[in-house]
Amino acid sequence: MEALILTIIATSIPLLLAAAGELIAEKSGVLNLGVEGMMLSGAVGALGAVLWLENPYYGIVAGALSGVLMASIFSVFTINFMTNQVATGLGLTIFATGLTGLAGAPLVGKTIPSLPKIEIFLLSDIPLIGSILFKQDFVAYLSIAIIVFISFFLKYSKSGIILRAVGDDHQSAHSVGYPVKKIRWYATCFGGMCAGIGGAYIPLVLTPHWSEGMTAGRGWIALALVVFASWIPWRIIVGALIFGGITIAQLVGQARGWPIPSQLLSMMPYIATIIALTMISGRLSKNNSVVPSSLGKPFFGNQ
Amino acid sequence: MISFIPRDKVSKNWIIIAPILSIVFTIFFGLLIFTFLGYNPLETLYQIFVSPFSRIDRISDILVKACPLIIIGTGLMLCFKSNVWNIGAEGQFIMGALLAGFVALSFPNIESKFFLLITILAGFIGGALWAFIPAILKTKLNVNEILVSLMLVYVAMLFIDFIVRGPLRDPMSFGFPLSKPYPDGALINKIPFPGIGFLGQLHYGIFFVILLIPISWIFINKTLGGFKINVLGSAPQAAKFAGFKQNSITITVLLLSGGLAGVAGVIEVSANIGQLQPEVSFGYGFTAIIVAFLGRLNPVGILFAGIIIATVKLGADNAQMTMGIPKVVTGLFEGILLFFLLTGETLQKYKIKWSEGKK
Numbered sequence: 001m002e003a004l005i006l007t008i009i010a011t012s013i014p015l016l017l018a019a020a021g022e023l024i025a026e027k028s029g030v031l032n033l034g035v036e037g038m039m040l041s042g043a044v045g046a047l048g049a050v051l052w053l054e055n056p057y058y059g060i061v062a063g064a065l066s067g068v069l070m071a072s073i074f075s076v077f078t079i080n081f082m083t084n085q086v087a088t089g090l091g092l093t094i095f096a097t098g099l100t101g102l103a104g105a106p107l108v109g110k111t112i113p114s115l116p117k118i119e120i121f122l123l124s125d126i127p128l129i130g131s132i133l134f135k136q137d138f139v140a141y142l143s144i145a146i147i148v149f150i151s152f153f154l155k156y157s158k159s160g161i162i163l164r165a166v167g168d169d170h171q172s173a174h175s176v177g178y179p180v181k182k183i184r185w186y187a188t189c190f191g192g193m194c195a196g197i198g199g200a201y202i203p204l205v206l207t208p209h210w211s212e213g214m215t216a217g218r219g220w221i222a223l224a225l226v227v228f229a230s231w232i233p234w235r236i237i238v239g240a241l242i243f244g245g246i247t248i249a250q251l252v253g254q255a256r257g258w259p260i261p262s263q264l265l266s267m268m269p270y271i272a273t274i275i276a277l278t279m280i281s282g283r284l285s286k287n288n289s290v291v292p293s294s295l296g297k298p299f300f301g302n303q
Numbered sequence: 304m305i306s307f308i309p310r311d312k313v314s315k316n317w318i319i320i321a322p323i324l325s326i327v328f329t330i331f332f333g334l335l336i337f338t339f340l341g342y343n344p345l346e347t348l349y350q351i352f353v354s355p356f357s358r359i360d361r362i363s364d365i366l367v368k369a370c371p372l373i374i375i376g377t378g379l380m381l382c383f384k385s386n387v388w389n390i391g392a393e394g395q396f397i398m399g400a401l402l403a404g405f406v407a408l409s410f411p412n413i414e415s416k417f418f419l420l421i422t423i424l425a426g427f428i429g430g431a432l433w434a435f436i437p438a439i440l441k442t443k444l445n446v447n448e449i450l451v452s453l454m455l456v457y458v459a460m461l462f463i464d465f466i467v468r469g470p471l472r473d474p475m476s477f478g479f480p481l482s483k484p485y486p487d488g489a490l491i492n493k494i495p496f497p498g499i500g501f502l503g504q505l506h507y508g509i510f511f512v513i514l515l516i517p518i519s520w521i522f523i524n525k526t527l528g529g530f531k532i533n534v535l536g537s538a539p540q541a542a543k544f545a546g547f548k549q550n551s552i553t554i555t556v557l558l559l560s561g562g563l564a565g566v567a568g569v570i571e572v573s574a575n576i577g578q579l580q581p582e583v584s585f586g587y588g589f590t591a592i593i594v595a596f597l598g599r600l601n602p603v604g605i606l607f608a609g610i611i612i613a614t615v616k617l618g619a620d621n622a623q624m625t626m627g628i629p630k631v632v633t634g635l636f637e638g639i640l641l642f643f644l645l646t647g648e649t650l651q652k653y654k655i656k657w658s659e660g661k662k
Contacts, residue, residue, distance in 0.1 A: 033449065073642070082307070082653075083645035086388050086449065090592060091645070095638020101631030102340060212631060217457055224450050263465035270454040274440075281446040300307075 004248065005132055009140065010205055012244030014039065014198040014215075017143050018222035019229065019236045021067075021194025024150055026226060028187035029167035029294035033089025034074050035195050036219025037096025041066040042199025044100040047210050050112040050203075059112070059204050060139060060197055067196015068189050070096055075188045079181050082298040097213060107210040115139060115204045139201050144237075146194065151233040163187060167292035170299045180299045195219065217270070224273045228280050230290045239276070246272050307653035314651050321647025322597060322604075326611070329640040336635065342628060350625060351618030351636075360503035365613045367504045367575070371396070371567035373512050373609035375591035377519050378560030380600045384523070384536045385556050391437065391452025392564040393588025394459035395430035399565020400572045401463050402429030404579040407489035408471060408482060418488035423511075423569050430565020431558045433459065438557035442550040448557070456588070464581045471579060482579035491574035508570040512606075515563075520602040532556065564588060590616070593637040596644050612637070 018035050025032050032038075045066030046059035074092050077083045115137040123134040153160040163183055166173045170180045202214060221243055229235035250265040258265070284291060330352070334344040355361050375392045382389040403426035410418065433455060440446035464480070473483040491508050493501045523529040535542040535552055542549065572583055594612050598605030616633055623630040 077642050077646060081646045082649045083642070084648070087596065087641065087645055090390060091638045091641035093638075094589065094593070094634045094641065096634075098632050098634025098636070098638060099336070101629045102336075102635060105627075105629045212629070217454075220450060220453050224454075227447065227450075261465050261469060263461040263468075267458045267461045270457045273454050274436075274446075274451050277446050277450055278440055278444055281440075282444045284445070300309075 002128060002131060004252070008241065008244045008248045009132070009136070010244075011247050012240035013140055013143050014201045014206075014218055015222050015225060015243055016236055016240035017139075017146065017198030017201065018195040018219060019225035019240065020143070020146050020150055020233065021191035021198075022222060023226050023229070023231060023233060023236065024154075024163070024194075025184075025187045025191035026295055027154060027167045027231065027292055028163050028184050029170055029292055029297065029299070030078065030184050030188050030191075031085045031089065031296040032071070032074055032078075032092070032188060032191055033086060033223065034070060034092025034096065034219075035089075035191075035222050036215055036217065037093035038067045038070040038192050038195035039199030039202070039215045039219045039222075040096050040100045040213070041070045042196030043202050043214055044104045044107070044210065045196065046200030047107050047110075047112060047203045048103070051107065051110055054113075056113055056115045056204055057138070059115070059200050060142075063196045063200025063204075064193045065196065067192040067194070067199065069192070070196070071189045071192020074192075075185045078298065079184050079188070082300060085296050085298065093219070101212050104210040104212065109209070111208045112203060114208060115201075137205060139197060139204070142197070147233050147237060154233065164292070167294055170294045170297070171301075174299070174301050180301065184299070195222070198222070221269065221273055224277055227284070228276045230280060230284060231292070232290070242276075243269060243272065306656050307649070308656050309653055310651075317647065317651040318599065321651065322599065322608075322644060325597075325640055325643035325647055328643045329636055332639050333636050342626065346626060347622060347628065350622040350628075351615055353618075354621045355614045355617040361617065363503035363505035365610060365617055366509055367506065368616055369609040369613035370508050370512055371571050371587045372591050372594045372612055373605055374515060374567040374570070375560075375564045375588060376594035376598060376605045376609055377515055377602055378563030379591055379595040380519070380523075380598070380602070380605060381532060381556040382560045383595055384600050385532045385552055386536050386539070387441075387553050387556050388449045389434065389437065389452050389557055389560050390449055390592060391434070391454075391456050391588070392560065392591055393584055393586065394452070394456035395433045395561040395564035396568040396571075396584050396588045397456075397459040397463050398433040398568075399426035399428075399430035399562075400568030400583045401459075401466060401579065402426060402432075402565070403489075403569040404482060404485070404572060405471070407485045407573075408579075410488070411483065411486050413486045413488035415488050418486075419491065419573070422489050422573065423566055426565040426569030427562035428565070430568065431562035433565075434557045434561020435554075438554045441557075442553055463579070463583065467579050467581050473578075480581050484578045485573065489573055490577055491570060493574075504575060506574040508574045511566070511570060516602045516606050523602065528555070564591075590633075590637065593641055596641055 018039055022035055042063035046063040049062030050056055050059040070092060074088060078085050078088045117135050117137050120134040124130045154164060162178055166178060166180050166183045174180050199215060225236055225239045228239045247269050250268045253265050254262045334348060337347045338344045355365055379389060379392060403422040406425040407422050436455060437448040437451040440451055441448040467482055468480045471482040473481055491506050493506050496502060531547045531552055535547060535549060590612060594605055594608045598608035615636055619630040619633040622628045
C-alpha cells in the first residue's frame with residue numbers, strides 16, 4: 001500500500017511541475033502547447049548531464065536549462081515575432097521531438113543512477129505518513145514548494161498581480177506602463193524551467209534510460225491539468241495525483257492480469273483527460289472569469 | 304532595437320517569398336545543428352534533400368509518400384482557416400483505416416474494384432466519426448478541441464493495436480499482430496507504365512489527389528461554404544454579424560478534415576500494406592499540419608508542400624540507412640520550418656524597423 005502511494009506520487013510529479021509552469025505562462029496570457037517538447041528536452045538534457053557529470057543533481061539543473069532554452073525559442077517567435085501561439089507551440093513539440101531523438105541517439109542503452117531520497121530529521125520516522133511525505137527526493141519537495149510559491153506569488157505579490165493583469169488585458173496593462181513582452185518572456189521561461197525539471201524527473205526517477213518520445217503525452221496531460229485546475233495552483237496537486245493514480249491503476253491492472261485487454265487499460269489516462277476536460281469546461285463556460293482573457297492572443301505593441 | 308510597423312496592405316511579394324526564405328533558413332539552421340552534433344553537414348544535406356531525386360523510382364516514391372500528406376493537409380486547411388485546431392488527424396487516419404479494414408475483411412472474396420468506393424467511404428466515415436467527438440464537445444460544452452483531438456490519437460493507436468492483436472488477428476499469421484490480407488477488391492494497384500513496368504510504388508491512389516486539389520480549390524474560393532470558412536477565420540466578428548453559424552462551421556470542417564484523414568488512411572493501407580497492422584500511419588497526421596502551413600492554407604500550395612515534405616521524409620530514411628541519423632530528425636526540420644513560416648506571416652503584415660538605442 002505504502003509502495004503504491006509512493007509510485008502514484010512519483011508518477012504525478014512530472015505532471016504537477018509541468019502544469020504549474022504552464023499555469024504561470026497562461027496567467028500571463030501565453031498558451032504554450034510546447035510543454036511536451038520542453039519536457040522531452042528536459043529528459044534528454046538530464047540524461048546527458050548525469051551521464052557526463054555522474055551526479056543526479058546536475059540532471060535537475062540541466063533539465064531546467066533545457067526547458068528554458070526551448071521556452072526561449074517559443075518566446076522569440078510568439079512574443080517578439082508575434083506568431084500564432086497554437087501553431088508555434090505545436091512546432092516546438094515537433095522540433096523538440098526531432099532534436100531530442102537526434103541528441104538522445106548516443107544515449108540509448110545507458111542507465112543513470114536515480115535521484116536519492118532525502119529523509120527529513122525525525123519527521124520521516126512517523127509511521128506511514130513519514131515515509132510518504134518526508135522521505136522523498138529533492139524534486140518532490142521542490143514541486144510542492146513551487147505550488148506554494150506560485151499560489152502566494154499570484155495572490156499576494158505585486159509582480160503576481162501585474163502578471164495577471166498582463167494576462168487579462170494586455171492592452172490596458174501596456175497603457176499603464178507595464179512591459180507586456182518582458183513579463184511574458186519571464187513567465188514563459190518559468191514555464192519552460194518547470195516543464196524541463198518535470199521532464200528531467202522521468203529519467204531521474206521513473207525510467208532511468210532514454211527512449212524516443214519517452215514523455216508519452218505527459219506534456220499534453222499537463223496542459224489539460226491546467227484547465228482541470230481552473231488556473232488555481234493547489235488544484236493542480238489534486239489533478240496530478242488523480243492522473244498519477246489512474247496511470248498506476250492501469251499498470252497494476254495489467255500486472256495482476258485483470259480480464260481487460262492491456263491496450264484498453266492503457267487508454268485510461270487519455271480518456272480520463274477527455275472526461276475531466278469535459279466536466280470542467282462545461283462549468284468554465286458559465287463562469288468565464290477564471291480564464292485569462294488575453295490567453296493565446298499575441299500582443300502587437302512594442303515592448 | 305527592432306520594432307514592427309504595420310503595413311498599409313498585405314505585401315503580395317511576401318506571400319511567395321516567405322515560404323522560399325523559410326526553407327532556406329531552415330536548411331541553414333538544420334545544418335548548423337547537425338554540425339554542432341558532429342554529423343557531416345554536406346553529406347546530410349545530400350542525403351536528405353538530393354538523394355530522393357537520384358533515381359526515377361525514388362521520385363515516384365516521393366509522390367506515394369506525399370499522397371496521404373496532401374489529402375490530410377487539405378482537410379486540415381479547412382480547419383485551420385476557420386481557426387479550429389484539429390491536431391488529431393493521426394487518430395482520424397487510423398480510425399478511417401481501421402473501419403475500412405473491417406469492411407474489407409468482412410467480404411473476403413470480393414474482386415470487383417468498385418468495392419474500393421465502399422471501403423473509401425467507410426474510411427471517410429471512420430475518420431469523421433473520430434473527429435466528431437472533439438467537434439461535439441467543442442460546440443456543445445466548449446471543450447478545447449486541441450487537447451481532445453490529441454488525446455484521441457493515443458486512444459486510436461492503442462485501439463488499433465488491440466484490434467489487430469485481438470479480434471481481427473489472422474490465425475495463420477504465426478503469432479504476428481497482422482490481420483488477414485485484404486481481398487483483391489479492396490486493394491489499390493500499382494500503375495503499370497507501358498514499356499517501363501511499375502515506377503516504384505506509384506499507385507492509383509494519386510488520382511484521388513489529382514481530383515481533390517481542384518475540388519477543394521473550387522470549394523474554398525467559389526462556394527458559399529468556402530466563403531464562410533474564410534470569413535470566420537479572418538474576421539470572426541464579421542462572421543458573427545453576417546449571421547454565420549459558427550458551431551455548424553466548426554462541426555463541418557472537423558468532419559471533413561477527419562473524413563479526409565480517414566480516406567488517406569484507407570489509401571495508405573490498401574495501396575502499400577494490404578492488411579491491418581498495429582502501425583499504419585508513421586506520423587502522417589502530425590506531418591500534415593506542417594504541410595498545411597507550408598502550403599499557406601491553399602490547395603495548390605499544399606500540393607507542393609506535400610511533395611517537399613515527402614522528399615525530406617524519404618531523405619531522412621536514406622540518411623538513417625547510410626549515416627545512422629535517427630529519422631525522427633525530420634521533426635527538427637519541420638519544427639524550424641514552421642517557426643519561420645509563421646514569422647513570414649507576421650512580416651506580411653508588418654515592416655521591420657531598426658532603430659538606434661533603447662526606446
